Amino acid sequence: MLALIVFLPLAAFLAILLGSPARLTAIGAAALNLGLALYAAATWHCPCWGVFSVPVLAKPAINLAFGFPDGMSAVMVLLTAIVTLAAVLSGKAPEGRETLYYGSSLLLSCGALGAFAATDMFFFYAFHELALIPTFLMIGILGRGERRAAAWKITIYLGLGSIVLLAGLVWLAGLTGTFDMSKMADAGRIDPVAQKGIAGLLIVGFGTLVSLFPFHSWAAPAYASAPAPIAMLHAGVLKKFGLYGLLRLAIPLVPDGLEAWLNPLLLLLLGNILWVGYVTVSQKRLDLMLGNSSVMHMGYIFLAVAALIAFPENPLARSAAIVLMFAHGISIALLFGLADRIERSTGSIDLADLGGLGKSAPALAFMFGIAAMASIGLPGLANFAGEVLVFLAAFKSYDGTSGLGPVQITCILSIWGVVISAVYMLRAYRNIFQGPAGTLTCSAPDITITDRIPALLLIVVLLAVGLYPNILLNLLK
Amino acid sequence: MATLNNYLLVSGLLFAIGLAGVVLRRNIIVIFMCLELMLSAANLTLVAFSRFHPSHGLPDSNGQVLVFFVITVAAAEVAVGLAIIVALFRARQTLRSDELNSMKG
Amino acid sequence: MNHLLPWLLLFLPLAVTAANQLVLKRTGLAPIVSVASALATFVLAVMLIGTEGTAAFAWATIGDFHLDIGIKLDALSTGMMLVVTGVGLAVHVFSLAYMKDDEGKARYFTGLSMFMFSMTGIVLADNFIMTFIFWELVGFSSYLLIGHWYQKESAADAAKKAFITNRIGDFGFMIGILMLWGITGHLTFDQMQPGLQAFRAANPSIWVGVVSATVLCIFCGAVGKSAQVPLHVWLPDAMEGPTPVSALIHAATMVAAGVYMLFRVQTTLGTEVFEQLPASDVIAWTGGITALLAALMATQQDDIKRVLAYSTLSQLGYMVMAVGFVAGDAGMFHLFTHAWFKALLFLGSGAVIYACHHEQDIWKMGGLVKKMPLTTLTFAAGCAALIAVPGTSGFFSKELILDAAHKAGSPLFWVGALVAALTPFYMTRLFVVAFLGKHRSENAEHAHEVGPLMLVPLGLLALLALLSGYSFLNRFSPALPEDHSDAIHLNIVSGISLVALIIGVLAGWLLYAGKEKDPVCIPLLRDRFKFDWFYDTILIHYFQNFLAAVIHFFDEFLINGLLVGGLTRCAEGVGNVFRRVQSGNLQAYAFAFGFGVILIIYLTVFI
Amino acid sequence: MPAYYLEALTVTLGIVLLMAEAFVPSKAKGWVGIAGAIGLAGILGLTCLAIGPDAKPDAAWAKWPLWNFYTFDGLARFYKIFSLLCTLLVLLMGVDYRKVLVQFTDHPGSEAGTGEYHVLPVFACAGMMWLASARDLAGAFVALELVTITFYILVSYMRRNIGSLEAGVKYLILGALSTGFLVYGIGWIYGSTGTMNLLEIGNRLRESVMFSSVPIISGLFTIHQTPLLFGVALVMVGLGFKVGAVPMQIWIPDVYQGAPTPTTAFLSVGSKAAGFILMIRFLEPFLASPVTRGPVLGLLGVLACATLLFGNLAAIAQTNFKRLLAYSSIAHAGFLLLALAAWQPSDSELTSTLVVSFYLATYLLMTLGVFFVLAQVRIQRDGENITDFNGLGTTNPRLALALTVLLAALAGVPLTAGFIGKFFVFFLAVDSHLWWPVGIATIAAAAGFYYYFKVIRAIWWMPPADATPISLPPISAACIAVLTTAVLLFGIWPQPIWALLR
DSSP states (O other): OHHHHHHHHHHHHHHTTOOOOHHHHHHHHHHHHHHHHHHHHHHTTSSGGGGOEEEETTTTTEEEBBBBSHHHHHHHHHHHHEEEEEEEEOOOOTTTHHHHHHHHHHHHHHHHHHHHHHHBBBHHHHHHHHOOOOOHHHHHHOOOSSSHHHHHHHHHHHHHHHHHHHHHHHHHHHHHHSSSSTGGGGOOOOOOHHOOOOOOHHHHHHHTTOOOSSOTTTTTHHHHOOOOHHHIIIIITTHHHHHHIIIIIHHHHHHHHHHHHHHHHHHHHHHHIHHHHHHHOOBBBBBHHHHHHHHHHHHHHHHHHHHHSSSSSSSHHHHHHHHHHHHHHHHHHHHHHHHHHHHHHHHBBBBTTTTOOOOOHHHHHHHHHHHHHTTTTTTTHHHHHHHHHHHHTTTTOOOOOTTOOHHHHHHHHHHHHHHHHHHHHHHHHHHHHHSSOOEEEEEEOOOHHHHHHHHHHHHHHHHHHHHHHHHHHHHOO | OOHHHHHHHHHHHHHHHHHHHHHHBBHHHHHHHHHHHHHHHHHHHHHHHHHHSTTTBBBHHHHHHHHHHHHHHHHHHHHHHHHHHHHHHHHHOOOOOOOSSSSSO | SOOOOOOOOHHOOOOOOOHHTTTTGGOOOOHHHHHHHHHHHHHHHHHHHOEEEEEEEEEEEEETEEEEEEEEESSSHHHHHHHHHHHHHHHHHHHHTTTOOTTTTTHHHHHHHHHHHHHHHHHHBBHHHHHHHHHHHHHHHHHHHGGGTTTTTHHHHHHHHHHHHHHHHHHHHHHHHHHHHHHHOOOOOHHHHHHHHHHHOOOTTTTTHHHHHHHHHHHHHHHHHHTTSSTTTTTHHHSSSOOHHHHIIISSSHHHHHHHHHHHHHHHHOOHHHOHHHHHHHHHHHHHHHHHHHHHTTTTOOHHHHHHHHHHHHHHHHHHHHHHHHHHHHHHHHHHHHHHHHHHHHHHHHHHHHHHOOBBBBGGGHHHHHHHHHHHHHHHHHHHHHHOOSHHHHHHHHHHHHHHEEEEEEETTHHHHHHHHEEEEHHHHHHHHHHSSSSSSHHHTTOOOOOOOHHHHHHHHHHHHHHHHSSSHHHHHSSOOOOOOOSSSSHHHHHHHHHHHHHHHHHHHHHHHHOOOSSOOOOOHHTTGHHHIIIIIIIIOOOOOOOHHHHHHHHIIIIIIIIHHHHHHHHHHHHHHHHHHSSOOHHHHHHHHHHHHHHHHIIIHHH | BBBBBHHHHHHHHHHHHHHHHSSSEEEOOOOHHHHHHHHHHHHHHHTTTTEEEEEEEETGGGGGGGGGBOSSHHHHHHHHHHHHHHHHHHHHHHHHHHHHHGGSSTTTOOOOOOOOGGHHHHHHHHHHHHHHHHBBBBHHHHHHHHHHHHHHHHHOOTTTTTHHHHHHHHHHHHHHHHHHHHHHHHHHHHHHHHHHHHHHHHHHHHHHGOSSSSSEETEEEEHHHHHHHHHHHHHHHHHHHHHHHHHTTTTTTHHHHOHHHHHHHHHIIHHHHHHHHHHHHHHHHHSSHHHHHHHHHHHHHHHHHHHHHHHHHHHTTTOHHHHHHHHHHHHHHHHHHHHHHTTOTTSSSSSSHHHHHHHHHHHHHHHHHHHHHHHHHHHHHOBBGGGGGTTTTHHHHHHHHHHHHHHHHTTTTSSSSHHHHHHHHHHHHHHHTTTHHHHHHHHHHHHHHHHHHHHHHHHHOOOSOSOOOOOOOOOHHHHHHHHHHHHHHHHHOHHHHHHHHE
């Protein structure tokens, strides 16, 4: 059943290759998948989701197996399904490239779903890589601006990151003697020295995939150049694979090793929040700004991970990370989708060229406003719930008696990032939608009704989770 | 009477001379001859070991069999090799090894 | 307590917001619905007076831990609700007339309803996270309403500035909440005190420091929201919003939320705790300095709304100072009276601005007393309350604050007295220049009295401004010192304040009566003590943008260029060295081969 | 059917083809290759019938002394299949490659004199098949030389082409040099152990463990460790040459670049695999003995690291695709050597032998697939540079897709067969705690990712210089399709190859 969700996009991809109308097939498959994913997320406790398993190799045992070991997978699958539908709906393929355009979006979706649903480490890794290939190709082929350089950069970065990650995963599998992620913990506690090595490799490997400072240079140019659906799917969904991996594998299996790396990790995530935060402030183009902001916000999820590392029995941190992953996925997808609309509507994405678009495109302004507010953590939208839980998680062990620990100090500095993100987001909103209208914006068309559907889908999710986070948190129980 | 070590020494020297020739000489034909010299050195080693490790009072035949094989193979190698060298000479009008550098890097 | 009413009070404005945004904005019904909701909430607030109790539902649950949306009803919150909904209702009604011709009317009323929802949330919150949530939301509503005329550069900038400045305050607020959570183990107000006592008992030596730091962090939030120095700069700029918004948000309610929150913290943690904290002194001094600086700046403003804005700052400074003297109840009383008369003054100025075709410069008004006598009358009532004419509401509340300062024996009492003199000075200046004398512009000449939709709220508020100090009304105040009475006693404090009042009024009258232009020009005050210049030029332009540019450069140069590019070049360089080996020369190959053989033999045999 | 029939049949096939080619008058010689391929396919079918003496101990042939230097086990069967399949595909590639071949032979434009090109691989195949079963150094030597000498001819087959001739001479000289070392090394091993039979060497080394001081006394015989290791080192030089281990890789780039493309493909797959199977057979006894295991593993580790680094880093700056593939072949040899260096004997779950064999099988699929495409580009674009692949994604997207899959597989992207091979190599190396080599392999894999994707970049992101699409002849098209599908299939479901190996 879960395999159906994973392979439905692939089937649609094949159907498109065989000549089925690309856009319709993609939308149909994505919509169907969202329905299935909703059902799956609501009923993931049911054992029926965990039975799919096909052995691909007998010895050492590798199985093509899918299942929901916990609610995190279900939430990530749901996130993927939502963003996929929004991405294919809001995509607009260039003339004659529909097959490539929608096909690669579906392939990306399949890879992400597979990675989040796989219970076997081999396929956990493999599906993620499968999703990367269309990302690289699409940025290089259908991207805009400096597409070749950007595509090359993301290819190299993520390729190298994946290889470092592979080294760590193989080491882990070698020590635990199994590829079944649910059985790895049974192998007993791993030797601390090995833990440290594995944890280091995993942090760098997963970190590169999540654009952890200083392995983040790929993200902004790639997202700026990527076609909208790819930027939405990668920044929104696929990027979370690294964090998912840390939560799924690293935290339970190499806790001592991670603890040894805690302080460096804290420094790096501050790099994400403060350093990249200020890099974002100085961006002059919306797409680059959004790309950098997405890098910056990863820091908060890493903060949750760090809190989980520092205080192992901390369900708050785990849930916080998941909520924030989900929220960020939705909000950044919305932002990239709308940025694409702005560019289509006005022909420019340069903050200096725009202004006063709110007059001619009020609906676009409204939607972008919600997305921007979500991104800077306004209560009532999903990101706030995630961020506040992250901060609480970081202060979990603080009791006033013994000063502030490194995690708390990092948390305090991270909260400054909330100010930074308000600075750049509001500046962008101010420059694009407010002020007097310019030549590009005075007669720019508003977002069309059909284009509103994907944006509204994402906005509804943001609002629902933001107004009542228990919707999402109940799934994690 | 010559001991095993004497034979091995001679064969080692022969082998080294062959190798030195390959490394130092410029003419491909000469290099090729040096290669044959190395094979002969190897043969000498084999025969010497065969002679000094008798089984049932006779020299061990394994080594000697291999020597015959080596000689045969070397002959085949020479036949093919010289043909290639001739073709090269026809095409380039030279047999200097340092002029063979159209591909590098 | 009846469970339905408070929830209805909280969520009705949200429902109206949603309905307006989704459905009603195209129909023209949005203003009516919003006003109806304001009326309904006012009625609800009145009905809830005197009730006490709590109710909550889990908003985010993780295992045993849960964040709640909860309602805490007590005298403080119900009283505050009365202020919020009362001023809110007046402003809603006033706006019907004021925004009649605005094309973004529906958006405006949606924003107002959104604000009512957020403000209600702050007031009713029973825990800190909920306070923070609505704290942010009022900021957002304020952002929307300040930027209502978003095509105006100044409005858009002001909205942004307000939001970001508040965010800076919230930075500290969040930290404070987290630390307080750590110390007391709870986020709900009612459960905090036992936790704090336990902490105090366990750490007798450090608790003062830790709790002080925590309180100061929380105070940061109030500094941002209540526009205290040094985060006050956003409030005068916020006057770019429609005037009724200024009346509601930037005078009566939202900016007072900081004081409300501080008082809530004070009562929650216990006043005797606060008496021992050095943090209280910091709070008092911040309030006092704000009161003084703002009053000074107000004396040199030409924009009618800006004068009122600085006056608001100054009065908020009083309230904060009261909290700092652990006399938060006096502060709350001042909040209560100030809400009415400052809303009145703003709405009055709104009426004037409306009548003068959006002219805001007082030097281009003049003689309005003849054109719009009723408005002038109500405005005068507001002025009287603000400058604390004995018998008006402002007199009673200000007296209590000065009393507290006097009791504390702090030099701040004299600061308060100075402000008490400055206030009548600048208000007299305002009144004399704008309403008396001759009209000095076309717009002022053509002004005429406003309609009943504006006058009725003005009149009601004028009554409240004059009378809310008396006991039949002041019992609705969120808090009131127990020993307070509405009789006018003559003692040292009231004597000094009376003297100050007379000096202020006289100076203002003598200096400004009959003048065509400002006879006094103090550049430092006109430049608002260079705060804005310092922030815009030094902090934002030089520091923040420069810092960002430098970091951006290093990001490109160091991380992208050196680290990444360097690694790539390193790999390519090594590769090129390797390629050098493949020289194409057969001899070299044979040599390399021989060398390799020696290496291998060495490796195998000798190691 | 006794297993050695397979070699006999293959040689017979070669001779018959040679005769037929010589005496059947025909202008086009394509049929020779096709006939050879069909014949090999038949022999491939027969491999499943082949049995060793253990399966039928009563048969007369089972008692022949032949089995002293010829063995038939799962590994042998696997490598025989491997050789046959590889040769078959190379023959097919050669059929389409005739267009290039005819330009550079004695009678330009005519296919006269090109017939042998389609027959010689069959003989080389016989040699490889024998190597897979070799149990005696003398026999192995002869089989190896059969392969090598055939390759001398194949490499320099385009005798009017300077590049081909130059490659041929370089291969000849360096190949002969390595043969010299090989024989000399065999001599020393023979001298030290008194036998050339690998099984016997293993026995003697095992018995000698009991007297594990140096010199080792074993039965009648004294084994001196130093001369033995000297011999092993020299043989490793000879075998390292075959597989392209640094520092014996020196010939590979030039020879690969100069040789006709099918020959390059054959060299890079067949010859390398032959080298590895012989290396496995040869090293088995030495790795089993604690006396020699240490130095041999050390040597392998160093070789693996050097090869990985050299192959991958030097490939980064290449612009000629064929030369790039040469370096890539060195790089893959590095991974294979790493698997050997992380030696896991046959009683462990994941043995080095299995991993090496599996890796080679996937390597065959991907490399031959790429060479098929390269051959067509060479024919139709008259160039072998990476720039000649520019814009393939627009001119022939399907071919581009296939090539992308193949290159991604070479780079080790998951869900392709190439990934599984690399994955197991890493797995083994980590299991054996070879941290330094693992680190180097990580760098190497990263670099590999870089240069393979450089080609993918050219295919998809660069505008085409020549808008005429590359059209595939049916044989090449079919082969590419089959190989690409196999690469994907085995990437998801490697069990069939695994099953074949066990």
